[in-house]
Amino acid sequence: METLDPDLLKTFLAFVDGGSLAKAASAVGRSPSAVTAQMQRLEEVVGESLLAVQGRGRGLTPAGEDLVGHARRILAAHTEAWLALKGARAGGRIAIGTTQDFADRGLQDLLRAFAASHPRVRIELRVGRSAELGQALQAAQLDLAITMRQAPSADEVALISEPMLWLCSQKGLAAREEEVPLALLDPHCGFREAALAALAAASRRYRIAAGSASLAGLRTAVDAGIALTLRTRRFAHSGIVEAPRELCLPPVPVATFAIRLGREAGRPARDLAELLDSGLALPS
Structure with a gap:
């Protein structure tokens, strides 16, 4: 029996949430042709057609609709296992700064999951404007910051792009x-x-x-x-x-936000940055 590759499922859900292969390609950082190849590979594994032509684009077949719930549960289980293993021995403190945009919508569930799996890590949250948070990160007052990107920075570990x-x-x-x-x-x-x-x-x-x-x-x-x-x-x-x-x-234009790490950020902060990179993007 072939297994369902999480990478294929992530791309599949990017299509489901975005509504097109082009948006899925942008979300997972691959070319449209690579995304198409991934969807074809997933269909081979499942043994059913998952996408069907609908007008100018593509939509889900009944088998594709059935897979959506399973895919979300599988990826959630992967994230839970990854967090549990990462957080088993982790301790210390993480000072995180974020703009109000993410504090209002997107950050809560991810911080809850991280706190549950890293019970010995103390999280300090600071909400502010991007310029202020960038200065705090440079002054080593923050370990991790989510700021609106004005120019490339050496401390960026991930980017989140969202239409204005x-x-x-x-x-x-x-x-x-x-x-x-x-x-x-x-x-x-x-x-x-x-x-x-x-x-x-x-x-x-x-x-x-x-x-x-x-x-x-x-x-x-x-x-x-x-x-x-x-x-x-x-x-x-x-x-x-x-x-x-x-x-x-x-x-x-499109708004681009950067997930940035401080110079002295430890392993827990890097783990949290990785979690935010995979979980913060909104469905298109």
Whole structure:
């Protein structure tokens, strides 16, 4: 009996979550042709077709839909075993810094799994802006940091890329106006700079309707319909959705975040960075 290779299952789930082979290729860091070959290999092992042509793309066959739950359980078991073996004797302290984006959505379950398997490791969490966290990492105040990437850095161990999105209240803007009303974090912020650059390039008039030093203030302004903002899909929940096409907002770039390790980071911090690399990405 042939076994189900976790690497093949990871690529399969990347397709399921992303909805296309191209997005799966981006998620697992392989070429589209390599992903296609992996899917063909998985189909040989399973003995059934997993993908079928649907319109211009591909969708899951009944066998593919059946495999989804099994694949998630198998990979979860692999992660649990890996963490348990890594954490059996580990001790000490990890100081981790993260932007609010990941603290709000994505980090909780991973930290819980790590803490359960590394009971002797003390985790200290710091939430802040990317520039502040980068400075703390350089000053050896942090062992690991998740920051928005402005330029390549020697301390990066992994990258997470997510599309920027124009976001607004699910109820829409409170008032229609010619200028685009924006809710933005105070300078310096990569999302702020990207929003202003995109609107300027499109010759769209705008006004900063709400400024905030925190994402909590930004969320309040957007949720109230006072303004729209530019973030990633991590910000799009609890009444905040992608802005409708009728607003004709300009295209924006992809946001890239870096998982970075401090110079003196120990083995537990490196294990946690590896876990975050494999688990932080949102389904496309």
